[in-house]
Amino acid sequence: MNTPDPMALLERVVARMPDPVGREQASLLETELAATHGVAHAVVVSSGTAALHTALVARGIGEGDEVLLPALTVIMTVAAVVQARAHPVFVDAGPDGEPLDLADAASKITPRTRAVLPVHLGGQCGDLDALAELAASAQLDLIEDACQAHGSRYHGRLLGTIGRAGCFSLKDGKLISSGEGGYLLTDDPDLAARATAFQSHWQIPAAGEPALSRLGTNYRLAEPLAALARVSLAGFDERLARRRHAASRLIDLVGDVPGLIPILATSGEQPNGYSALWRILLPEPRRLCRRLAEVGVINSVGTFDLRAAHLHPACRPLHPASCPRAAHAADCLLAVPVPDDDTRLTEIATLIRTEISAW
Known part of the structure; x- marks a missing residue:
């Protein structure tokens, strides 16, 4: 096109x-x-x-x-x-x-x-x-x-x-x-x-x-x-290729950090690299995500307060049933939207490693 x-x-x-x-x-x-x-x-x-x-x-x-x-x-x-x-x-x-x-x-x-x-x-x-x-x-x-x-x-x-x-x-x-x-x-x-x-x-x-x-x-x-x-x-095809590369690179730059496990694609999936995803295995993961947001790592939980929908205040009038695994998954999720800028990728990776290691 x-x-x-x-x-x-x-x-x-x-x-x-x-x-x-x-x-x-x-x-x-x-x-x-x-x-x-x-x-x-x-x-x-x-x-x-x-x-x-x-x-x-x-x-x-x-x-x-x-x-x-x-x-x-x-x-x-x-x-x-x-x-x-x-x-x-x-x-x-x-x-x-x-x-x-x-x-x-x-x-x-x-x-x-x-x-x-x-x-x-x-x-x-x-x-x-x-x-x-x-x-x-x-x-x-x-x-x-x-x-x-x-x-x-x-x-x-x-x-x-x-x-x-x-x-x-x-x-x-x-x-x-x-x-x-x-x-x-x-x-x-x-x-x-x-x-x-x-x-x-x-x-x-x-x-x-x-x-x-x-x-x-x-x-x-x-x-x-x-x-x-x-x-x-x-320009979509070029942008898609860059985003996939950037997401993979960010996960590689963060590397092995105790308490942080990458969420990889399942069989048959080829994600677009919209976010780099990890599961947090540390105490108070939501507070950790908020801390990451404070130091400049935009993420779904810490920045946008992602939580299981049945726990969202706006959903209370719907009288939703409890979904405990979804609540736990949301609390432990680190989802970081991926920028194209390589310098920024390195900065984000350093911040994640530093904050996770200090937690």
């Missing part, structure tokens, strides 16, 4: 902004995203959360329905399910650290369950084949939260293209970014049409449902952001 000149592209976008129905860049971005991921349809929206919400609504999931999702997830995934008026049912982590325990998931399927929503934190997914088999056997939609998994593969297939739909973020820091934004991928033409209608107040009708015959919302991606995302997408 040729890389567009960002300044020329933005000048073109600004010149066309008086057009009340202009959607040139968003449409081009959708075509390019679909081609890059090898799927039939892409729908761009205003955020990764919006992509998840839109995918659920486009599948008719709503009031009275249940969605299974890992307790070890970010709060934005939970928010999307609640925004769809469905009920999130949290599934515990597996006994060996798997992101989602299949036996627990199977035990929580009820007649109201409509979908299972795996979350590929750090660009990793665990045993997605077994989860897909469980979903198929129970006639559930598999909708992937791939917001951190651009370019990650599972047995050769891109994450976000394995389920009924895959949802991605374009927020800054992602491997494809426009500052803010998101998109969903699908091979289902009906889902794509309903998603397109929903994200623009149903002004663009889906088949058999005339324009404005349903309530939608404004999840449109602004044209300047779509243009920036096209520039980012054009």
